[in-house]
Amino acid sequence: MSDGFLHWYREGWDAARARTLLTGLEAHGLRAANPATGLITAITNGPESWGEQVPTTQDDLVTAAGLARTSEINFQLWLDADTDVFTRIRRRTGTSVVVLEFGLDGMTSTEQDLVTEAVSSQIQQIRETTVGFVIDRNGISEDEDWDGVVLGEPTLFKQWPEVLALRARTAAQHPQLASCVGRHEPPLIVYTHR
16 A cells, blocks of 8 residues: 555646546556546535545536646546546646646556556557656655646655656756756656666
C-alpha cells in the first residue's frame, strides 16, 4: 500500500475533452460508476463540507469536470466495486493548464499499474496538449512543488518521483534537469528514477 499519485498537466480543456477522457479511461477499466452500485460520486471540497460523497450523473460530472463554472472538482473513479481512485481536476491559476490528479493511495502494485496504464494510454493519444506528468507510486515526492517544476519555474526538488516528464524547452531551462539525460518523446523529455 502507498500514498502514491499520478499528476497529468495539459492544455486545451473543456467538457468535451473531459467526456473523451472519461470514455477513454473507461475503455481501460477505470470507470466513473461503481460497478456494484452504478453510483457516480463527486467528493465535496468545502467550505461547507469536506470529503463527502455526493451522488451525481454522468452528464453533470462531465459538465463539472470541464471546469467552466469552477476551478476544481473532486470525484471517484473505480477499478472494481471496492477500489476507487480519488481524482481531482483543477485549473492552475494564472495559466491555461489543467492538472488531472489521480491518487494511488492504498492500492496494490497491480492496481497502481492498471491506473497508470489507463492514464498513460490517454496521455499517448493527446501528447501534443500535454505539458508534463509526474508518477510517484510510493508518494515519496508528494511534498515537492511539481506544479512549479512542470510549469517552468526554477523550483528545486529533493525527492525524485518514479517518472517526471516535461516539455523539452522547460527541461532544458530547469537548473536540476539541464544536465540530466532523459528520453526524448516529443514534445516531452521523460526522466525515470527508480
